[in-house]
Amino acid sequence: xxxxxxxxxxxxxxxxxxxxxxxxxxxxxxxxxxxxxxxxxxxxxxxxxxxxxxxxxxxxxxxxxxxxxxxxxxxxxxxxxxxxxxxxxxxxxxxxxxxxxxxxxxxxxxxxxxxxxxxxxxxxxxxxxxxxxxxxxxxxxxxxxxxxxxxxxxxxxxxxxxxxxxxxxxxxxxxxxxxxxxxxxxxxxxxxxxxxxxxxxxxxxxxxxxxxxxxxxxxxxxxxxxxxxxxxxxxxxxxxxxxxxxxxxxxxxxxxxxxxxxxxxxxxxxxxxxxxxxxxxxxxxxxxxxxxxxxxxxxxxxxxxxxxxxxxxxxxxxxxxxxxxxxxxxxxxxxxxx
Amino acid sequence: xxxxxxxxxxxxxxxxxxxxxxxxxxxxxxxxxxxxxxxxxxxxxxxxxxxxxxxxxxxxxxxxxxxxxxxxxxxxxxxxxxxxxxxxxxxxxxxxxxxxxxxxxxxxxxxxxxxxxxxxxxxxxxxxxxxxxxxxxxxxxxxxxxxxxxxxxxxxxxxxxxxxxxxxxxxxxxxxxxxxxxxxxxxxxxxxxxxxxxxxxxxxxxxxxxxxxxxxxxxxxxxxxxxxxxxxxxxxxxxxxxxxxxxxxxxxxxxxxxxxxxxxxxxxxxxxxxxxxxxxxxxxxxxxxxxxxxxxxxxxxxxxxxxxxxxxxxxxxxxxxxxxxxxxxxxxxxxxxx
DNA sequence: CCTGGCACTCACTGTGCGCGAGTGCCAGCC
DNA sequence: GGCTGGCACTCGCGCACAGTGAGTGCCAGG
Numbered sequence: 001x002x003x004x005x006x007x008x009x010x011x012x013x014x015x016x017x018x019x020x021x022x023x024x025x026x027x028x029x030x031x032x033x034x035x036x037x038x039x040x041x042x043x044x045x046x047x048x049x050x051x052x053x054x055x056x057x058x059x060x061x062x063x064x065x066x067x068x069x070x071x072x073x074x075x076x077x078x079x080x081x082x083x084x085x086x087x088x089x090x091x092x093x094x095x096x097x098x099x100x101x102x103x104x105x106x107x108x109x110x111x112x113x114x115x116x117x118x119x120x121x122x123x124x125x126x127x128x129x130x131x132x133x134x135x136x137x138x139x140x141x142x143x144x145x146x147x148x149x150x151x152x153x154x155x156x157x158x159x160x161x162x163x164x165x166x167x168x169x170x171x172x173x174x175x176x177x178x179x180x181x182x183x184x185x186x187x188x189x190x191x192x193x194x195x196x197x198x199x200x201x202x203x204x205x206x207x208x209x210x211x212x213x214x215x216x217x218x219x220x221x222x223x224x225x226x227x228x229x230x231x232x233x234x235x236x237x238x239x240x241x242x243x244x245x246x247x248x249x250x251x252x253x254x255x256x257x258x259x260x261x262x263x264x265x266x267x268x269x270x271x272x273x274x275x276x277x278x279x280x281x282x283x284x285x286x287x288x289x290x291x292x293x294x295x296x297x298x299x300x301x302x303x304x305x306x307x308x309x310x311x312x313x314x315x316x317x318x319x320x321x322x323x324x325x326x327x328x329x330x331x332x333x334x335x336x337x338x
Numbered sequence: 339x340x341x342x343x344x345x346x347x348x349x350x351x352x353x354x355x356x357x358x359x360x361x362x363x364x365x366x367x368x369x370x371x372x373x374x375x376x377x378x379x380x381x382x383x384x385x386x387x388x389x390x391x392x393x394x395x396x397x398x399x400x401x402x403x404x405x406x407x408x409x410x411x412x413x414x415x416x417x418x419x420x421x422x423x424x425x426x427x428x429x430x431x432x433x434x435x436x437x438x439x440x441x442x443x444x445x446x447x448x449x450x451x452x453x454x455x456x457x458x459x460x461x462x463x464x465x466x467x468x469x470x471x472x473x474x475x476x477x478x479x480x481x482x483x484x485x486x487x488x489x490x491x492x493x494x495x496x497x498x499x500x501x502x503x504x505x506x507x508x509x510x511x512x513x514x515x516x517x518x519x520x521x522x523x524x525x526x527x528x529x530x531x532x533x534x535x536x537x538x539x540x541x542x543x544x545x546x547x548x549x550x551x552x553x554x555x556x557x558x559x560x561x562x563x564x565x566x567x568x569x570x571x572x573x574x575x576x577x578x579x580x581x582x583x584x585x586x587x588x589x590x591x592x593x594x595x596x597x598x599x600x601x602x603x604x605x606x607x608x609x610x611x612x613x614x615x616x617x618x619x620x621x622x623x624x625x626x627x628x629x630x631x632x633x634x635x636x637x638x639x640x641x642x643x644x645x646x647x648x649x650x651x652x653x654x655x656x657x658x659x660x661x662x663x664x665x666x667x668x669x670x671x672x673x674x675x676x
Numbered sequence: 677c678c679t680g681g682c683a684c685t686c687a688c689t690g691t692g693c694g695c696g697a698g699t700g701c702c703a704g705c706c
Numbered sequence: 707g708g709c710t711g712g713c714a715c716t717c718g719c720g721c722a723c724a725g726t727g728a729g730t731g732c733c734a735g736g
Contacts, residue, residue: 025698038710043699061698061716101498103567137487139473147473149487149495157487159495160439229441235573236591253574363729376679381730399685399729 002052008035009045010054011078014066018314021241023063068279068313071291075276075317082318084326088116092330099334102126102155106231109307109331114234116323119311120256122294124230124266126154126304126335133184133192138177138214143167146210148217152189154299154335162217165209172207176214189222228263228305232256241312251286256310265292266306272296274321279313289313293320297328299335307331340390346373347383348392349416352404356652359579361401406617406651409629413614413655420656422664426454430668437672440464440493444569447645447669452572454661457649458594460632462568462604464492464642464673471522471530476515476552481505484548486555490527492637492673500555503547510545514552527560566601566643570594579650589624594648603630604644610634612659617651627651631658635666637673645669 002010012033016024026039026046035042046064049055054070057063066074084092095112099105106123113121137149146162179202183195196218200211235256238249255261261284269275278291291313296303308324340348350371354362364377364384373380384402387393392408395401404412422430433450437443444461451459475487484500517540521533534553538546573594576587593599599622607613616629629651634641646662 023698027698039698040710040712041708044709047700057699059718061718063698101496134479135477135485137475137477139475139489141472147489149475149489151477151485151487151497155497157495157497158439159489159493161493233595236588236595239588239591250574250577253577257571257574361729365729377729378679378681379677382678385731395730397685397687400687401729 002049005035005037006045006049007073007078008033009042010049010066010070011074013046013049013055013064014070014074014078017065018316021314023058023065025063028063066314068281071278071313071317072281075278079318079321081274081325082322084322089326092116092326096330096334105331105334107233109327110231110233113307113309113323113327114237116327117309117311117320118234118240119237119309119315119320120232120234121307121309122230122232122256122262122266123307124228124263124305126152126156126298127228130188130298130302130304131156132186132188134186136177136180136184136218138173138180140168140170140173146173146214148214148221150218150221154304158221160217160221162214164213166206168207168210172203172210176203176207176211192222193219230259230262230266232259232262234309237311241314248289252290252310255284255286261287262310266294266308269294269296269306272303274325275308276317276321291315291317293317293324295324295328297332297335299332304335340387343373343375344383344387345411345416347380348387348404348408349412351384351387351393351402352408352412352416355403356654359652361396361403363401366401404652406619409616409651409655410619413616417656417659419612419663420660422660427664430454430664434668434672443669443672445571447665448569448571451645451647451661451665452575454665455647455649455658456572456578457575457647457653457658458570458572459645459647460568460570460594460600460604461645462566462601462643464490464494464636465566468526468636468640468642469494470524470526474515474518474522474556476511476518478506478508478511484511484552486552486559488556488559492642496559498555498559500552502551504544506545506548510541510548514541514545514549530560531557568597568600568604570597570600572647575649579652586627590628590648593622593624599625600648604632604646607632607634607644610641612663613646614655614659629653629655631655631662633662633666635670635673637670642673 009029012029012035013024016029016032026042029035029042030037030039046055050057050064053067054073055064056067058065092112096105096108099108106125109123110121113123131152131154133150134153135151139147139149141147141161144164144167146164146168148160148162150158179199180196184192187195196215199215200208203211235253238252265282265284274293274295276291276293280288282288282290282292287310289312290310292308292310294306294308296306298304307328309320311320347367350367350373351362354367354370364380367373367380368375368377384393388402391405392411393402394405396403430450434443434446437446444463447461448459451461469490469492471488472491473489475489477485477487479485479499482502482505484502484506486498486500488496517537518534522530525533534556537553538549541549573591576590603620603622612631612633614629614631618626620626620628620630625648627650628648630646630648632644632646634644636642645666647658649658
């Protein structure tokens with residue numbers, strides 16, 4: 001176990017390094033922080049911290065920088081979550097109010113988060129698996145062609161064309177629409193399959209084929225769209241620390257375009273509260289020199305999706321966590337209202 | 339007017355520079371191309387080309403690189419559009435087939451285009467202004483709350499909540515739905531306002547308020563969504579020529595995030611066929627060292643939106659133009675089928 | 677009008693050197 | 707035992723400097 005003062009030294013190193021982006025030495029540390037001890041003592045502490053793997057030197061005769069393990073300790077034990085100031089809160093609310101639809105909410109959230117944290121923002125669309133059905137609509141496009149429209153409680157809309165095996169009358173259509181809605185409205189998407197299982201039996205022989213087709217399209221939609229979508233913004237912020245890793249920026253951009261990677265990353269964070277993953281804790285290679293701060297958000301008490309930011313491991317964790325948490329809360333409120 | 343050989347020299351310079359990314363000198367030129375003349379002659383030609391502003395030297399005693407004006411001449415007079423090879427065509431078709439909805443078509447197109455050209459791809463969603471109405475749906479959410487769903491012929495779906503001034507019965511709802519659809523289905527979005535203008539008069543006094551509210555929401559949607567959305571991909575490709583402008587990559591990324599800029603850029607290209615804008619021909623400052631190749635695409639003969647790529651002015655114009663044109667054609671086919 | 681020759685320019689590369697921040701270690705002090 | 711001041715050492719960084727070579731402009735001759 002590290003002594004109180006050594007932890008304090010680690011905290012000082014992290015803070016200084018995040019601020020200056022340069023390896024921090026013992027002398028500078030004692031000058032910028034009132035640790036009450038001399039540089040020589042700090043050097044001894046640094047030696048211990050280095051032995052334990054919390055800090056490292058880029059090369060001999062240079063200052064120290066925190067390792068992933070060092071950041072981990074800092075986040076877990078040394079740093080709190082910096083709350084937003086009232087003006088910031090107002091700015092967030094103003095920015096998010098006035099969104100017209102779900103796409104707009106997500107788009108605004110991404111921009112806001114990127115701006116607040118000056119990093120890359122990622123916002124997942126509310127997942128269908130945890131959503132409930134608000135309405136299912138069936139429209140006749142042609143004698144044997146229907147359009148299926150699915151509306152979720154979070155305002156998401158999905159539609160599919162359905163080619164029917166046989167013409168389908170208006171009355172049958174109205175019947176199916178009514179039966180379908182009475183069964184699934186307000187229910188969770190995951191429950192839908194068993195709720196509609198026996199629906200074809202309620203119809204005349206000639207219509208059963210079409211009903212089955214519609215149902216299987218509906219179920220397909222549920223499966224396909226369960227793989228969530230997400231929106232990314234603020235990639236220009238990557239260039240802010242590009243001088244740090246001018247070559248590492250490409251794998252990061254590539255990873256960001258591989259939405260699968262990010263979705264997996266967000267999905268892995270089991271804790272519905274805040275999750276911070278640092279450097280090599282992230283399995284994907286391209287993101288080994290980045291950290292991801294994510295948190296769940298939702299319209300009710302329940303989280304329906306995640307949002308977060310991707311930045312260099314050398315980031316302002318307290319500030320970033322504060323911004324992410326605050327934005328998630330307000331987005332939740334907005335979704336609950338609509 | 340430049341002589342035939344001088345044009346040939348310019349073409350050789352552009353081709354070599356695009357290939358090697360390095361200023362090209364007179365000796366190297368004569369070695370790599372069979373121009374039939376000596377380096378000294380080429381030097382004289384180069385001096386003329388430089389005087390006319392088609393090429394420039396980064397510094398004295400270095401080779402020449404084409405200027406924006408040089409690329410312009412190359413594109414207009416010297417370069418054709420390189421057609422895709424049959425295997426490439428098949429690959430395009432395979433990649434685009436199997437898209438399940440409009441979002442998917444756009445997403446696949448972006449990825450495909452980015453991969454083919456190894457540059458940044460931009461695809462505009464089919465614009466509402468040139469689309470026609472496939473269906474308008476009204477759903478009752480609560481006694482005084484409706485959901486308006488708008489479906490376009492290109493498969494785009496927009497929805498809005500409508501808060502009614504007074505409760506609205508199911509029969510009135512069905513009536514409004516029927517009247518609305520009979521008037522606007524198959525019509526262009528731009529014609530909708532005058533088509534529904536007198537609709538409230540057909541209803542009872544008590545319902546007129548609601549009908550008006552619905553209509554104004556519909557019209558609002560048309561206006562709001564006329565500002566088109568777009569999808570961007572392949573930003574990781576920016577790093578391929580980042581060594582060229584490691585500092586210029588940031589304004590480019592910023593410009594790409596400002597979708598307004600890109601939309602304006604795409605909108606400016608009046609020619610429904612291929613448009614190439616080179617370097618300083620682009621008004622936006624951040625894109626001054628890039629070129630944009632764009633083309634309209636559409637489900638029928640008519641272009642409903644644009645797609646294209648953003649890359650360095652030093653790009654393979656014939657190849658890029660070929661890829662952009664081919665992709666636009668196939669996307670048009672896909673849209674026509676759905 | 678083209679060509680070979682020639683002197684000139686200048687970015688680029690590698691080397692050597694001094695500077696200084698930062699370290700590790702040690703002896704002494706509390 | 708822990709803290710401190712002192713001191714020698716390391717080594718990355720920046721700078722000056724010279725050598726190299728690709729490329730140029732110009733000119734006289736074919």
